[in-house]
Amino acid sequence: MNRDYLTIRDVVGPLVYVERITDVKYGELVDLQFPDGRVSRGQVLDISEEVAVVQSFESTQGIDTNQTKVRFIGHGLELGVSGDMLGRVFDGLGKPKDGGPRILPKKRLDVNGSPINPVERAYPDDFIETGISAIDGMNPLVRGQKLPIFSGAGLPHAKLSAQIARQGKVLSGEGEFAVVFGAFGITFEEADFFIKEFRRTAAIKRSVLFINLADDPPVERLATPRVALTAAEYLAFELGMHVLVIMTDMTYYCEALREVSSARREVPGRRGYPGYLYTDLASIYERAGRIKGRPGSITQLPVLTMTDDDKTHPIPDLTGYITEGQIILSRDLHRRDIYPPIDVMPSLSRLKEKGIGAEKTREDHSGLSNQLFSAYARGKEARELAVILGEQALSETDQIYLRFATDYEERFVNQGEDERRTIGETLDLGWSLLAELPREELKRVKPEHIDKFLGNRVA
């Protein structure tokens, strides 16, 4: 049921106001046909008897109020899905971008999805071994979790997320994997890094890529994560795959949202972002998870670059309020050439407790990581004191902790880009660091674990 109108009244930034329309629905998809023949997709954001407010996914450059035709499509934005998506590259709205054939959809799905009924969720508790000690040992990732990487300009988040995608595996081993990669607003070079990376490791065959680059229309970015997650949901919940969704960079997504909001002259919230940013982000992040009785899962690894490395900025702040923890990269560690420069203390995996332990990883995992956290915290405190008072002024114990903190960063956190440590190796490494500390300081590990794992180890 297509309806065409030539009744554009105003164009404000990405918004097109169309009047004298009938039977238009909220959220309906629109084609804007420009005088030069170009066609842009759009979506109804507000509809009244007098006027429909349409957000154009592409630039409104060249639009006019006389000849531009507005076609209402009769349904919301949809994605045609099929298993054939694997191995393919699409644009931000789901059109093939790799020169390959169109996908013959098995189904057409509304990209907004529907909320998973909380009673139908299965609690995520399968440990994913990423091979990275700072993650596996301290803030482990589990299947079905949403765990963002909080990064900053110039930090190696791309390397790290690619390494996780490459190395991540579930110890119990069952299930088919897929990677859905959503890029919004990143540079060609960064996208190219991922594509090459997926090619190099042959991961491309089990990947679906949705790419909106820095010079692609910004408003399209509002659709891209939803398009990518719709594909992921199909692969996970209908085809039973374990899907890792990498979304980069959430900051550009939020900026696009702000642009549309300000064009609508909405009351801005903090830093100009709309008051509904939390709800909007939740509609993306909450699409991670597992569902009872269905074999697949969606694990999300969103990446965001923090403005000024400030995690109280609305984008990381609201993200942290929704996701199940965060992996925070530190500029200081990066400067000291530590890779991955993960700042383990403010990092967090909220699903850790149920994903580790005797049956999942090893019985000493929880206590050991708590001990490492508290020893490292103490060591960092000693380091601060040493800056003010000089190292000699530290007590003997504080000096031991200071050395521990440095060793911890250089030996435990630091590892190679292609180095894959098993969880056993990670935990053993942790114990060998603890051997530097006096035994009576080890209050957070169980005595029997000290006997079993620390034994006669010497630092």
Add this chain to the structure above:
Amino acid sequence: MARPEPVDLAEVGLRRAHGRIIRVAGPLVVAVGIPEAKMYDVVRVGPDRLLGEIIELRRDQVSIQVYEETGDLGPGDLVEPTGAPLSVELGPGLLGSIYDGVQRPLPVLAELSGDFITRGVDAPGLSAERRWSVAPVVSTGDTVGPGDIIGLVQETPLIEHKIMVPQGIFGRVAEIRGGERTVDEQIALIGTEHGVQEVTLRQMWPVRRPRPVAGKTSPTVPLITGQRVVDTFFPLAKGGTATVPGPFGSGKTVLQHALAKWADAQIIIFIGCGERGNEMTDVLTEFPRLIDPHSGRPLMERTVLIANTSNMPVAAREASIYTGITIAEYYRDMGYDVALQADSTSRWAEALREISGRLEEMPGEEGYPAYLSSRLAAFYERAGNVRAEGSPERRGSITVIGSVSPPGGDLSEPVVQATLRVVKVFWGLEDKLAYERHFPAINWLISYSLYADRLSEWWGAEVDPAFPKARREAMAVMQVESELKEIVRLVGADSLSLGERLILETAKMIREDFLQQNAFDEKDTFTSIARQFHMLDLIMSWHRLALKAAEAGEPLERVLAAPVREAISKTKFLTDDELSRFAEIKEELSSTYE
């Protein structure tokens, strides 16, 4: 929820006009042509008859917040008024349930629409099929009024449900029936001035109107939570109010869950308001397995869950806290102590802000509407210790604990500030403590409880006469520690006196061996109030004895190296059956240092 169906007015020769949508903007719909529209009445919107509520009247235009996604609605779609306000269904079967923000039972929705919540599905809050065994407690001819108990139902092994005469009904019992009844079957007929009124197990109450009480009294009894920093340092009273603000990851949800598990309330209402789906799943999987330490029964038997997660419709999130507190009031009126937890009230406030923005109201601070603080105050005011209406006489209470999620952890933001003006207990969570994995990350220097003085009488009588003093001393040590740490930072530890160094050691013991409590350790997660006292008493006794020994010339290293300290640090893992262990350790203390 009260999905009041339109009354069949054709029967009485009337026709209620259907309105017509003229605008759709997100969760807000504007309609015209509903002359009888009243504020907060429920309407049905569009072909799928989505649930909505009238929130503004402006001339002939009616603004409606819709509790489901509004995609596919457009001008011209019909709006059906129901003539009734948004209400909850009250009656047996609430306990153990999990609802969305407008009391739709989520397991039933799953049966109807599968793993994902689709639009337009609906189900009553109480099962129409289930039968309950009703035991009448009044007889024909008795005079009854609102709130009077006329019958009992054993709702769960733990909770006896009291059937109360609904508001506005005074008269004589014309008929009363026991036996196996569904919620819609008649339990009693009451002859009133206005004719005979039927009473069923299912009763309705508009969520935005507090249920009436005979009187309110100030809280005097603690709500024991088993959380040491809470009960001992910053206690909460039954019928009181508390807030727990903190940045993400600081431990709000884990603390709220711990309270829902271990607080000595008889009924728990837990509202997941705009937060994570998996957190509700966690509660749902854990609670049926966990045993209430006070009653020995599975926790789920005393719990009602309301889950309107962040990705569920925002208007239903706004309603969720009212749905929750109305259910709380209903059990309070039966004479129970109810604890209600809202995690997080910030998400409720944001829902309010979103709707207000769409109504194009004049924004106040940070875009929140000017009525934010009055709405918050009115919500917390529904907490309290009450004398219920009706006979026999009963006392009940509602304790409200609200999380706040301040942007960037900034406590000066409007929701925190508006909340602090009304609540009496403030547990301030701090990210720095959380990073060090000091949990619960309640900052002892900024937190407070205005009940502490009032409750000290109770402690003196019920726990130990020495409790208030031990508490005061311990808090003083923590205060002094922060000052000493400042000195150490500036000039190093060498400048400290012997006594000062010992205070730092004692403070460390208070922090590590008392305040830190691991919610995931089976034993540590709950500490009875008796054990809390003994633990603190041991640490403070150690302090006194160690100080004496050090002052008498014993080298500090030796004072600190005593094995008895290790024994004290393990008291976290004792149970109430092992109370005698405390006396032994105390004995050991004396023999070590005297």
